[in-house]
Amino acid sequence: MKTLKIAIQKSGRLNEKSVELLKNCGLSFENYKSSLISNVSNFPLEILFLRDDDIPEYVQDGIADLGIVGENVISETGVDVSFLQMLGFGKCTLKLAVQTHSTIENIADLNGKSIATSYPVILKNFLDDNKIKAEIRTISGSVEIAPGLGLSDAIFDIVSTGGTLKSNGLKPFAEVMKSEAVLIGRKGIENEPLIVELIQRIQSVLRAKE
Numbered sequence: 001m002k003t004l005k006i007a008i009q010k011s012g013r014l015n016e017k018s019v020e021l022l023k024n025c026g027l028s029f030e031n032y033k034s035s036l037i038s039n040v041s042n043f044p045l046e047i048l049f050l051r052d053d054d055i056p057e058y059v060q061d062g063i064a065d066l067g068i069v070g071e072n073v074i075s076e077t078g079v080d081v082s083f084l085q086m087l088g089f090g091k092c093t094l095k096l097a098v099q100t101h102s103t104i105e106n107i108a109d110l111n112g113k114s115i116a117t118s119y120p121v122i123l124k125n126f127l128d129d130n131k132i133k134a135e136i137r138t139i140s141g142s143v144e145i146a147p148g149l150g151l152s153d154a155i156f157d158i159v160s161t162g163g164t165l166k167s168n169g170l171k172p173f174a175e176v177m178k179s180e181a182v183l184i185g186r187k188g189i190e191n192e193p194l195i196v197e198l199i200q201r202i203q204s205v206l207r208a209k210e
């Protein structure tokens with residue numbers, strides 16, 4: 001029987017819940033921090049531990065059959081994959097925010113302004129849809145400090161509790177997208193018997209949690 005591969009985040013916000021979900025599905029595997037691949041002993045499955053940013057492309061290209069990743073990362077990479085199951089963890093919202101004293105109050109006010117983000121693709125699509133012309137400044141992290149440093153007029157970033165925005169003197173003014181962790185699969189894989197079985201197991205774990 002062919003061994004399937006599932007890609008999950010190696011470390012970070014989705015790692016623990018992804019491992020827990022697979023274990024709750026009755027899958028038995030070692031979870032060493034140092035290893036990048038783990039074999040499931042009681043199901044024909046290998047687990048690949050990756051940076052979350054790499055997961056959508058691995059699945060699209062068929063290097064992995066399945067993946068667990070945030071919807072935001074899927075949208076940002078623009079891949080063509082099947083959404084197999086929403087997983088209910090890793091929930092967050094991508095928002096536009098400005099300094100509390102800013103004169104920017106709505107998205108129309110962003111015309112001619114600059115916005116710092118680590119999600120330029122999602123932001124560009126949103127700005128285009130709303131016919132806003134703003135400059136996108138792509139930075140890889142610590143986006144919240146950009147307005148204070150004079151690098152941008154606004155930011156576009158992930159928010160969950162809002163604590164980080166607040167402690168950096170920022171306030172959100174528009175919501176662009178909601179996101180949660182999702183099980184994705186290579187296109188066309190959804191009817192393969194092992195995939196169907198795995199999705200059924202995941203769904204019963206999720207139902208038991210309700």
Ligand code: PRT
Nearest residue numbers: 012013051052053070090091092158159160161162163164
């Ligand atoms: O190393 P790797 O590349 O794999 O991980 P990463 O550092 O890129 O991502 P990671 O582990 O931080 O997040 C993985 C996924 O978790 C994201 O892609 C989202 O789908 C989801 N998620 C859920 C979040 C948050 N909540 C979140 N709060 N990702 C990031 N944050 C950040 C946010 O950007 C902010 O700077 O956490 C900070 C605190 O948020 P507040 O609002 O709770 O203060």
Ligand code: ZN
Nearest residue numbers: 051052053054
């Ligand atoms: Zn990442």
